[in-house]
Amino acid sequence: MSTPVDAVVVGGGLVGAALAYELCGEGLHTALVDRHDRGRATDAGAGILSPETIVTKSDPWSGLAMASADHYRHLVPELAELGAPDTGYAQCGSLRLAIREWDDELFATTRQQILARSVGTVHDLDPAEARAMCPPLGTVRAALHNPQAARVDGRLATAALLHGARLRGLTELAASVTGFQRVGSEVVAVETDAATLACGAAVIAGGAWTPELGAQLGIELPIVPVRGQIVHLLVEGADTRSWPILQPVLSHYVVSWPGGRIAVGATVEPDAGFDARPTAAGIRQLLSEVLHLAPGLGDATFVEVRTGLRPVSADDVPILGRVAGTDNVYVATGHGANGLLLGPYSARLVAELLLGRGPSTDLEPFAPDRFSPA
Numbered sequence: 001m002s003t004p005v006d007a008v009v010v011g012g013g014l015v016g017a018a019l020a021y022e023l024c025g026e027g028l029h030t031a032l033v034d035r036h037d038r039g040r041a042t043d044a045g046a047g048i049l050s051p052e053t054i055v056t057k058s059d060p061w062s063g064l065a066m067a068s069a070d071h072y073r074h075l076v077p078e079l080a081e082l083g084a085p086d087t088g089y090a091q092c093g094s095l096r097l098a099i100r101e102w103d104d105e106l107f108a109t110t111r112q113q114i115l116a117r118s119v120g121t122v123h124d125l126d127p128a129e130a131r132a133m134c135p136p137l138g139t140v141r142a143a144l145h146n147p148q149a150a151r152v153d154g155r156l157a158t159a160a161l162l163h164g165a166r167l168r169g170l171t172e173l174a175a176s177v178t179g180f181q182r183v184g185s186e187v188v189a190v191e192t193d194a195a196t197l198a199c200g201a202a203v204i205a206g207g208a209w210t211p212e213l214g215a216q217l218g219i220e221l222p223i224v225p226v227r228g229q230i231v232h233l234l235v236e237g238a239d240t241r242s243w244p245i246l247q248p249v250l251s252h253y254v255v256s257w258p259g260g261r262i263a264v265g266a267t268v269e270p271d272a273g274f275d276a277r278p279t280a281a282g283i284r285q286l287l288s289e290v291l292h293l294a295p296g297l298g299d300a301t302f303v304e305v306r307t308g309l310r311p312v313s314a315d316d317v318p319i320l321g322r323v324a325g326t327d328n329v330y331v332a333t334g335h336g337a338n339g340l341l342l343g344p345y346s347a348r349l350v351a352e353l354l355l356g357r358g359p360s361t362d363l364e365p366f367a368p369d370r371f372s373p374a
């Protein structure tokens with residue numbers, strides 16, 4: 001058994017790294033255990049941060065999402081001050097688009113919802129102006145511009161958060177968590193295949209693999225993996241840094257990065273289980289759609305396919321809070337298709353709860369025990 005730490009974080013994707021950063025920042029001696037599974041969602045995520053244009057969700061999700069986008073505006077400079085590596089964060093704006101005749105009806109409905117919610121921020125844009133913002137674009141029937149939208153690189157943001165946590169004394173263990181030692185309702189140690197870590201608290205941020213950790217605690221945490229494939233292209237010699245995120249209402253999105261890198265995503269494959277392979281059908285779907293949206297990308301170089309398993313909860317709402325029946329086990333997962341947006345702020349809220357503070361956003365709607373029969 002190791003010297004006791006104050007908290008063990010299980011899982012080292014963006015959510016676990018953000019938890020480690022927050023807990024170390026509060027002076028807690030924290031250990032992070034991660035086995036970096038193939039299909040880690042954070043490594044594949046596109047990085048779109050645009051809560052203003054997500055219309056499929058209602059409150060309290062939307063409130064959490066808006067606060068999460070705001071959180072980045074403070075977190076990124078804070079990390080830079082600590083000398084952390086660049087997160088790739090930039091406010092690049094986004095275009096919500098109708099590109100085919102059958103997009104028109106959905107575009108009109110969602111346009112109204114978005115404009116009503118984001119008065120003074122999101123606005124209509126002339127199709128010619130939209131094409132001028134991103135020259136490879138093809139036919140544009142209608143466009144909405146969200147200048148607030150930003151992008152972040154999940155891998156770089158995780159590295160930056162871990163940098164910050166290490167400066168504040170983080171202990172890291174590359175291992176698999178295999179069990180929890182309990183005394184009554186308290187977890188006193190986390191067992192791994194490398195060592196047993198005595199602890200004052202544990203936080204589960206296991207992404208799509210969370211149910212197996214719940215089972216070790218005897219609780220149900222209903223998360224399923226939803227595979228997403230994303231193709232990366234390279235456009236030589238273009239100033240892609242300033243291109244907005246492209247979000248056609250009924251097709252795949254495009255996220256542009258400095259240096260000519262373009263990410264085209266993503267497939268949504270709930271039946272693939274934990275199979276994290278890229279597939280011929282997935283790649284065909286992505287390339288065919290992007291070349292319709294932006295024919296000017298036809299000459300781009302194919303670079304790679306990234307595949308990740310989105311952790312989606314039974315009601316597609318994050319699971320955040322203390323695990324019922326325990327005094328000191330917390331969970332932060334179930335962020336689905338929006339974990340790069342929601343992850344760092346969720347981690348802040350769960351850290352506040354662990355420290356005995358009233359979290360800045362009410363976590364009741366996200367409570368882990370909402371799935372248990374009353």
Ligand SMILES: Cc1cc2nc3c(=O)[nH]c(=O)nc-3n(C[C@H](O)[C@H](O)[C@H](O)COP(=O)(O)OP(=O)(O)OC[C@H]3O[C@@H](n4cnc5c(N)ncnc54)[C@H](O)[C@@H]3O)c2cc1C
Nearest residue numbers: 011013037041042045046048177207228308338339340341
């Ligand atoms: C293709 C794709 C595109 C996406 N695009 C966006 C986007 O544009 N915007 C957005 O906001 N979100 C996006 N997402 C979603 C986002 O990437 C995820 O919601 C987020 O990364 C989840 O982070 P996480 O830390 O919870 O899980 P993960 O990143 O999957 O990390 C979980 C970690 O826990 C570890 N672990 C699990 N069990 C154990 C154990 N027993 N012992 C040790 N370690 C363990 C795993 O090995 C893994 O390293 C996208 C996802 C995909 C797949």
